Amino acid sequence: MKKIINNFVGGLLALSALLPSVGQSEIYKWVDDNGVTHYSDRMGDSKNAQEIDVRIAPPPEDSETAAERAERFKQLNEAHREKKAEQRELAKERQAERSKKQQACNDAKKRLAKYQNHTRIYKVNPETGQKEYFTDDQYKSALNKAKSDVAKNCR
Secondary structure (H helix, E strand, C coil): CHHHHHHHHHHHHHHHHHCCCCCCCCEEEEECCCCCEEEECCCCCCCCCEEECCCCCCCCCCCCCHHHHHHHHHHHHHHHHHHHHHHHHHHHHHHHHHHHHHHHHHHHHHHHHHHHHCCCCEEECCCCCCEEECCHHHHHHHHHHHHHHHHHHCC
């Protein structure tokens, strides 16, 4: 059993020696007959291929630790959530304003239609319960007010 394991480990070592290590593979550069420059990990057919030295840049030094990045991300995320909540609240307020204005528009249109379709307009006196008909001046004033309300609320 020991012999099998030794042979296996030896085979792995031999195989690893044949494989190029990461970061140490060769890169070749050459110019073909048409004057085009080529780069490859294989030498190719060209006799003038040159091996070039490729260095991998070290990762940039980061003064921010993972904990600091996590805290910054948490703060940014919280700020984003707050902004979204404010936007949703503002959208609700705008929708409420639009609904209120639409209702005012509908009411003004109904009043205007009532004044335009009926010449004898009245109000009920809350004290006596009697109908009090509009005078011509009251009618014109109410009609103009209804037109003004439509113009103001139905844009």
